[in-house]
Amino acid sequence: MDKTEVAVPDRANPKGFVAPAPNANDATLLSISAAERDTGLSKDVLRMWERRYRFPKPLRDKHDERIYPPDQVAKLRAIKRLMDRGFRPGKIIGLSLDDLNALGSAPTGGPTHDSKVEAILLLIRNHQLPELRQRLNQLLMRQGLQRFIFETVAPLTTAVGDAWVRGEFAVFEEHLYTEQIQSLLRNAIASAQTHNKPPRVLLTSFPTEQHKLGLLMVEAMLVVDGATCIPLGTEIPAPEIVRASAAHRADVVALSFSAAYPERQAGTGLRHLRAHLPREVDLWAGGACVRRLRKSIDGVVLVRSLEQIGTLVADWRAAHGEE
Amino acid sequence: MDKTEVAVPDRANPKGFVAPAPNANDATLLSISAAERDTGLSKDVLRMWERRYRFPKPLRDKHDERIYPPDQVAKLRAIKRLMDRGFRPGKIIGLSLDDLNALGSAPTGGPTHDSKVEAILLLIRNHQLPELRQRLNQLLMRQGLQRFIFETVAPLTTAVGDAWVRGEFAVFEEHLYTEQIQSLLRNAIASAQTHNKPPRVLLTSFPTEQHKLGLLMVEAMLVVDGATCIPLGTEIPAPEIVRASAAHRADVVALSFSAAYPERQAGTGLRHLRAHLPREVDLWAGGACVRRLRKSIDGVVLVRSLEQIGTLVADWRAAHGEE
């Protein structure tokens, strides 16, 4: 994920640092490269939108290169955010920034969170790192790894993501949260790890899917059930997944898809991977994106909730009982 | 975005899925987007080199779009790797892949690796995950966290990076290695953590710098010395770093720069960050890129080796003794 704040002070030049700004103008004007990084929209897209929709309308510097003022960048960011949720640019590019923000917060519904989650969000917002660590640890101990994951980590991660997307969290706040959870989960996983008990599950995600926490949550659930995990981290291309599953003699390949991942791409990717994977290797797909998929995919198990994982492992074992 | 029906399998399309490859040719032909990702050279650069140096010379698909065969991609990767070490494209673009590799290994010295490192590389290459885990753990126990890091993890990570860049390691092999080390280090860090002892060190990297392991190594070294770490993970924009250091009342901001990071950019970025950070906050910069910098930067401590960190912490404490 990316940026949060709007009045991004510097990074006027492509590489991300303030150009010395010879003629001492605002430090908030972004070059097209900087805008690309700040918005997540490629240069080609930025130029294309300008041509097609007449937005953005960047200023030009003395050599006729685009310069994006902060308000346009903010609007671009808001648009990108909504697009990740499924909106299409043409429909929303004409709206005002306020309208865009309203559109973004409405459907999520503010008060979905329980008080525990709210309390932790507050710790993050107030930068109380020791308290945050302690609280998370306490919850882990009290709830046990599995309940901790689906009662605390999962909703909390969603809440943090939402808050970030609404501009309520700074980039660094979201990153710090991610680091803490990662540390906690990796520790728990290491302690819970058993040895060489089937099924052997290869865990990863497709390229452009960078959501590490999702994978870690799954790994934790699996480890508790005594499965053996081969974690590859995120963003492995399909052919590499096939090679890796052969090299590690995986029984199952499990993929994670965050909410931002395009559904269609998930479907295509899964079908394709299924076709290239040996028949005897199971293929499981989970994550917010999969939860939205309507149709089932032949030969692919769609995991719609974390709780389901235990059952899946048990089923696998039942089917491969005597080996 | 994707082209599916072009016979461009393997990451041929931007999103990373194999086109079904009806006419079963190589699984390794890359589109320009894929080549960009695989080589780290921007599309513009790929096209410009083609125009200027007549290399690369990609094939064309039926719609006249560039298709890069694996050997050209390998050569591009080799060139990029040498450029990261300071070579200039014009000088080396004419050389053969073998020459490039020779050029690359010579200065580093092929046989710099000791036998321990070689043995571990072999475990990775042979996909012996349990043995790898066990061996790393054993070394950690035997050497202690600090020696483990600069005698094992650091050289091993370099070796894995080199091997990957030379095409000797697959993507998934490198990722699996990274995951294992990450798990190990995060565990060690969690165990060694003490509470609220100064200095408070904020750890992160600039945007485009994604090397997690470097940061984890530093964090481990710091934790052993009893410092308090605020790990933000990678890729935080400069203004966010400033805000975060204020929010967490950091005494020191420490940044990591991998070998691939452009020296000039590191310099500019550091100077700029220094200017925006309060005087009383120290700024430390480390990593392979920093090691190459000649000139010192005013108000920035250039950390040229991991071993140095202990001294730095001690120095800081001496200077802030009574607080």
Place this chain on the structure above:
DNA sequence: GTCAAACGTTTGTCTTGGACATTTACAAAA
């Protein structure tokens, strides 16, 4: 009423070649 195939629209990526800003390398001057 549900599913699926077929169509039009929308959208993003790729193409070309030119222009020029920014670096780097090297030589001359202080």
Place this chain on the structure above:
DNA sequence: TTTTGTAAATGTCCAAGACAAACGTTTGAC
């Protein structure tokens, strides 16, 4: 030695056109 200048090198940006893939909607079948 360090600084400054200049030429060569290298990368980024621009424009407009083309078109494949994604999306949504309508139509047709069961």
